[in-house]
Amino acid sequence: MSVLVLGATGKLGRLLLPEIQKRGLAAADITAAGRRKDVLDTLAINGYGTVQVELGDTEQVHRAIAGHDRVVLISGIEPDRLQQHQNVIGAAKAAGVRHLYYTSGLRIDDPTFALGADHKATEDDLKASGLTFTILRNGWYIENYIQAMQGAASNGVFLAAAGDGRIAPAGRRDFAEALATVITGDGHDNRTYDLSGDRDYTYVDLAAAMTEVLGTPITYQSVSGEQYSTVLTQAGLDEGTAGFLAALDGNLGAGIMARTGDGLSRLIGHPTMSLVEGLRQV
Template sequence: MMTTKTIAITAATGQFGTIALDLLVQRKANVIALVRSPEKISNAQARKFDYANIEGQVEALNGVDTLILVSGNEIGQRFPQHNNVIQSAKKAGVKHIIYTSLLGASNENTVKSLAGEHVATEQALKESGVPFTILRNTWYTENYTGSIGAALANNAFYGSAKDGKIASATRADLAEAAVNVALSEGHEGKTYELAGSTSWTLADLAAEISKQTGKQIPYIDIPAQDYAAALVKAGLPEGFAGLIAEWDVDVSKGALYSEDKTLEQILGRPTTSLADAVKAAL
């Protein structure tokens, strides 16, 4: 779809941002990559941009019509950083902000340790007066397929999610949805819950790994504190290991289960299947 508007994307060297930027370039969009290290961008115009440093943000956003604000990855610092960007975008005259939030962020049953900063950002967007679209992204399938190597080494997939269903989608699915929204009209003021077309459990994931590798990999559910301890033993920092285990507990309570088909509608196709995601990871 051709467009004359200028689209900027933050964190364009990150895993999500890289995919979205490539898609925008492929679709001949007038795109600007907003990054800490502009020299890392070779396929588009790049401007120096840092969530934490408000200095230079307004200048970097000058002439931008639509801003894809990819949520930051510093848990605990996200809201002040996002708010910096929102205020700078308002000053620069940005006409539309698309923000990547969290599935079910304002629900009672959500990924609790992450939801607060997303809800605060959504509120700041609404109060800014800048037209916005909120993309409440589900968990990346890669968050789980990234553990396949460990599962094969341990001859089991460990977790604490019980039989909680996960309506995940791949990074590529969610990045494409953000690009589709940026390149089309009529999304202002909307909040979209973006979930995968199908849901699966960690036992389903273990079964799929077994099927594709020919190796028997069972799913073994263990108490969250034991899972956190195992992650620390595997080399993860204690705080982060505790968070991962806590996220699994949220999953066991249905925090990542959704039957919403909005993502499928925005993509014009079903999301990537678990089997395809496992195949890609292997």
């Protein structure tokens, strides 16, 4: 088996590589692909194959995929990520790749969820390609709140526009373990998994976890999307980014990342990471 990991220099990708090794695949049989040469150089020292690649460059993508029977596509965050994903799917089909694994997102059919549209289009293209696939619809990362916690440490306030919404985040390590499990295991052909943490939390629960980690009281303050957008622009963000983040908080408040079941803990064979454990990773 030869595995190519596209996105290996990102946070999830760097956690994934050793998890694949733990499940019996040698570093020499894993190729780490990404943009960051400094990370790739370190991975090469640790025995991984490496290739620097821009997913927007179709020729580079074709060269990177050639010779690999399994390809992992960790979804990107760039504005043109759908085109990048389509480049990978096309190259994988042309190369006769045996299996393609894709990290998608929860509840991508919700038309109000801005982050879901690219995931849905990628899933549709992947299913139509004829490739054998496994799709992991990852929920929210606990680590997404570390920066907010660091900000709250200065004034004791965790500000968000998520109202009384519930989320079921898990740690990136949990999602990396799940992805490694399906890459190295059997019975996952043409399957889609909805993955979330073991329990729902409110933003009050998040503030309590921040309080425990920081050792200082943190209070959740709920504001409207408009108010939150204003706060973000006053902090220096452009209006487009501020509006996007405010809308995202609205999605979270509406339950877009609420619990979907125990699929994640079943795949990894243990409970998902707690809020406190995840926030203590700083």
